[in-house]
Amino acid sequence: MTIHDHSGKERIDAVRAFNRFYTRQIGVLDEVWLKSAFSLTEARVLYELAHHDGLAASDLVRDLGLDPGYVSRLLKKFEERGLVDRAATEADARRSSIALTPAGREAFAPLNKDSHEQVRALLDRLAPADQERLVKAMRTVQDLLGDKPEPKVPYILRPLRVGDIGWITHRQGLLYAQNYGWDETYEALVAEILGEFVKTFNPQWERGWIAEREGEVVGSVFVMRKSAEVAKLRLLYVEPSARGLGIGARLVDECIGFSRAKGYKTLTLWTNDILGSARRIYQAAGFKLAEEERHHSFGKDLVGQTWNLEL
Amino acid sequence: MTIHDHSGKERIDAVRAFNRFYTRQIGVLDEVWLKSAFSLTEARVLYELAHHDGLAASDLVRDLGLDPGYVSRLLKKFEERGLVDRAATEADARRSSIALTPAGREAFAPLNKDSHEQVRALLDRLAPADQERLVKAMRTVQDLLGDKPEPKVPYILRPLRVGDIGWITHRQGLLYAQNYGWDETYEALVAEILGEFVKTFNPQWERGWIAEREGEVVGSVFVMRKSAEVAKLRLLYVEPSARGLGIGARLVDECIGFSRAKGYKTLTLWTNDILGSARRIYQAAGFKLAEEERHHSFGKDLVGQTWNLEL
């Protein structure tokens, strides 16, 4: 968990280095195919056909980035060898839907197995924990570079789980340090608040929400009991990468709804005036500024604000 | 932050999916070269020559995984075009050391620039934070798959930084939940201890150490002041992926050294009997078991142990 400070150039060089590295890596991995009766591209086509039904030639051209003429000839050869069947589609007489024949599957199976075994051997050289890191890193690369189909559900809210309060402490500590220069005592405060919250947690009166997006924690908020009539909204935060999705407003809404349902009379919160985007959310939700006071905390001179919402 | 549970097959499939994905990705990236007067392989060779001095043909064959005959012809063509110079080496009359001529550098420059710009465009589509994630993930893949020159310094110790206590809380909470089934109150305890520690931190009497390996936190430990004569070692932990490097013992040693230097008479610690690997470290360091008591904590019936070391 270090804070790298990459200039654009360093990042670009790092990506280019990775491309060179993986070009080589793929070259090694592809040697498996060369032993077989199929060329690398033929193998790629077979793979696609084995894993997707009803593909047309144009799909292969698009998905694998190949030349149409080459694919045409390649499929013709496959058909002659009895590896694939082509059937014209009813909807579009130009397209034909291609499928592996049993013989095609039989020819593909050993290829597939070899490739599988080769990757297994590659992974076996790594400790299980490293295998996991590898897979996760690859998935990250793929997610970032691939065409992200904007997640249908942009985010979900869920209750707290083990690991959450540490993670929230970590992220909030870093974010406020980076953005506002707050020192480590802010992180310490978050840790204490959350530790205390979990230890004395009473689901009747209190609750925490985690906003999660594609498996990553991207925000959170807590309602804590201040007195029988007053609930306190605390530690609202949304990851910079997930802003603009309305997560902050949604989290505040949940707090308001919960507080009302539990019979609190007032929902209060404490924040600092420099946190502008949070303030806008509170205002939009109907909170009124009740009090302001200067204070020195987290290594900075700040202006604290108390906001209240009558429920 | 989800807990993935990969069987071997899933991991293998994930790696293969990544290979297919990146094969395609590289295909797209390589289109830059195709516009130029050089083939992809020629461009790769030029890149190597531009970035390393005194290469021999055999080095190119090895590093880029090419056919010797092909490289020979390729270099011959380059030489004819005046792009490279070949000079026989004194040490070995078979080898010749290859270098780009000024004309060669001039021919390579635009290629290199195009590639650079292309990657820049790729990165510009991502938010800065995502660029950072991408670079980090690529580096992880490269480190894991490349011939790892086992890091000369397998780990370093450093003082606490912002973000650490949250991270430690997060990791300890997850690890003990996964391995021993402890509930969220353990994570809460860690959060409170660390929050309190930072808030009341007195460098004269207390200290924390972070073990870091290749930029990742892999362990930590704290010495806290219990009384004028007694120091307490707390929250020792080492990531499973970093065990066997002696990090745990080293962290305990640091604690002992610090406590001695500060004039404490006793170093004490509290642990649970199920934590076997930690116990072995304490015993090896000279700690003596002083007390045992049953207790119910973290959702489990446990046997707590107090160990002491007279300094």
Next chain:
DNA sequence: ATCAATTAGTTGACGGAGTCAATGAATCGA
């Protein structure tokens, strides 16, 4: 309903990227 523009697929012609095997020369090693 019509016609231009687009898309799916085919075919011929071609180039040259990359492979394979044989060879010579220098070096290493037991």
Next chain:
DNA sequence: TCGATTCATTGACTCCGTCAACTAATTGAT
């Protein structure tokens, strides 16, 4: 010293993949 290995070159060849021209079906704009 002599066989084995390494570096580099060359001839011969394959076939992968590109490019352009073409047909046929479909789409879409008017």
